Amino acid sequence: ICIIGAGAVGVEFATFYNQLGVKVTLLEALDRLVPLEDEDVSKELLTAFKKAGIDCRLGVKVSGAKKARGGVSVDTDQGEVWANQLLVAVGRAAVSKELGLEQAGVQLHPNGFIKVDEWMRTSVDSIHAIGDVVGGYLLAHAASHEGIVAAEDIAGQRLAPMEQTLITRCTYSHPQVASVGLTEKQAKESGHEVKVGKFPFSAIGRAQIHGETAGFVKIVADAKSGQLLGTHIVGADATELIAEPALTQLFQGDAWELGRNIHPHPTLSEAVMEAAMAVDGHAIHF
Structure with a gap:
């Protein structure tokens, strides 16, 4: 399998398939694995992945992919990569269209995520939003806590705002x-x-x-x-x-x-x- 993207999702699936005995090729456009983490962490994970036999290729730009020879051919600036299967793990898009948010006056970021303040309020005070659709860290435990902050705000019981750096x-x-x-x-x-x-x-x-x-x-x-x-x-x-x-x-x-x-x-x-x-x-x- 070829995996495009070495963020959290990419390295998780690389581990999963590697432990099942599948040959894994991991492509990342930036110069290190999990690029949002501390640089020392990235280096340590790369060492572990190489030891496990995962083929990590960093600084690789992907330009396209097509079916070929019973599998998938991935075109990169460093040549072709062929695999039986391809997994694209390069991020997530907000599903915020056709909800009538603009008509309600709810403002969106250019990438489609909903704008909220530290109390999870949108640009319309009576409308709150939580979870992946507000962007930031797209994590279940973050969404759960955002729900708590929003519920407290709606109930008029503000205790502590949402602090992204503490997620x-x-x-x-x-x-x-x-x-x-x-x-x-x-x-x-x-x-x-x-x-x-x-x-x-x-x-x-x-x-x-x-x-x-x-x-x-x-x-x-x-x-x-x-x-x-x-x-x-x-x-x-x-x-x-x-x-x-x-x-x-x-x-x-x-x-x-x-x-x-x-x-x-x-x-x-x-x-x-x-x-x-x-x-x-x-x-x-x-």
């Missing part, structure tokens, strides 16, 4: 990828002086027991206050581990507080603790 992003590849907040590059571009703590799963006993030692936890913090700006995990159960640093960031906690929380042993969560301690150079086991 956890989870990719169910192997190894898994999970993140919250800013990447290291984004934090620097936002004007922050940063300090970074990083800890590998290879130094975690539980990861060794399960033979899942690939990956790491990376924490980006403000250099002066230590406040968490972003957490990036690639490795076993990354999607389970991201909730704790996300909660810390929600309550504007710092790396010291996260590192001082006593984590049970032996667990993968110790990597979160060690990465938090590593922000100030105090990691113990690596």
